[in-house]
Amino acid sequence: MAAVSTRRPAHPGPRIVAISNQKGGEGKTTTAVNLAASLAAAEHRVLLLDMDPQANASSSVGYGRGQVEQGTYELLLGHATLADVIKKTELPALDVVPASADLAGAEVELVGLERPQLMLRGALASLREAGGPTYEYVILDCPPSLGMLTINALVVADSVLIPMQAKYFSLEGLGALQGTIAQVRAALNPNLSVEGILFCMFDPRTNLSQQVVKEVRQHFAGLVYETMIPINVRLSESPSHGKPALLYDIESRGAQAYLELAREVLARAETRA
Numbered sequence: 001m002a003a004v005s006t007r008r009p010a011h012p013g014p015r016i017v018a019i020s021n022q023k024g025g026e027g028k029t030t031t032a033v034n035l036a037a038s039l040a041a042a043e044h045r046v047l048l049l050d051m052d053p054q055a056n057a058s059s060s061v062g063y064g065r066g067q068v069e070q071g072t073y074e075l076l077l078g079h080a081t082l083a084d085v086i087k088k089t090e091l092p093a094l095d096v097v098p099a100s101a102d103l104a105g106a107e108v109e110l111v112g113l114e115r116p117q118l119m120l121r122g123a124l125a126s127l128r129e130a131g132g133p134t135y136e137y138v139i140l141d142c143p144p145s146l147g148m149l150t151i152n153a154l155v156v157a158d159s160v161l162i163p164m165q166a167k168y169f170s171l172e173g174l175g176a177l178q179g180t181i182a183q184v185r186a187a188l189n190p191n192l193s194v195e196g197i198l199f200c201m202f203d204p205r206t207n208l209s210q211q212v213v214k215e216v217r218q219h220f221a222g223l224v225y226e227t228m229i230p231i232n233v234r235l236s237e238s239p240s241h242g243k244p245a246l247l248y249d250i251e252s253r254g255a256q257a258y259l260e261l262a263r264e265v266l267a268r269a270e271t272r273a
């Protein structure tokens, strides 16, 4: 009889990574878009899913406001299937589920449902089924709040990648997120792990930023990425062109830093396998 490996199911499904931090403006969307694009550039099939009513991730890959008829909202509420809401991007290996305008009302509508925290898990079930869409990574761009949208993302995710600035108040944000992750683990998703902590908009010239990095490395040994994303104007310009940085200016320090991050994320995946 042929040896059959029982180690992996036939269709193990993607690794679902939530990019989350309850603090606003720490680099979540920039990281979600550019990590997704960098993984796709390395020929991994990636789905970027926009969970934020601000829809910045959607417009960063070419789906601006008013251009999206069906997206995350319709998917979450069960008005559309995953296949209905997946859109292509300029990168062949990168697809997106953009945020439609109605997502702004989803927080309120979800609360009225029976098991509101589990809607995204149900909507993405086909990713783990034979015959469903095949992605290696699903990247969820979360809003800067701990509402029902973020909870839905943390419930379906395998891991959380936490972008943060090397600033004093960013440490408080990190503490708050740790508490949230512990709660979600206890109540809804015991397998949720921390993918990694990423310093964004990093300015190595200030003492404070060096100090914050040192402190976070001490508390979260092994979780902080070696790659740090520098302040780079190309990263802030590329969204208005509807492109990830590597399609806007691949030589820029920002684009290169996210390519390096993708290599580090893939290397960590190798060590887990």
Ligand SMILES: Nc1ncnc2c1ncn2[C@@H]1O[C@H](COP(=O)(O)OP(=O)(O)OP(=O)(O)O)[C@@H](O)[C@H]1O
Binding pocket: 023, 024, 025, 026, 027, 028, 029, 030, 031, 052, 054, 056, 142, 143, 144, 200, 201, 202, 229, 230, 231, 232, 233, 235, 236, 237, 254
């Ligand atoms: N490395 C960087 N260099 C320069 N500008 C950056 C960098 N990273 C992010 N930005 C800019 O900083 C602002 C905040 O970044 P971003 O939108 O990624 O944060 P966010 O955490 O998603 O914000 P929100 O909490 O509102 O969703 C944006 O204008 C973005 O273009």
Ligand SMILES: [Mg+2]
Binding pocket: 028, 029, 030, 052, 054, 056, 142, 143
């Ligand atoms: Mg954002």
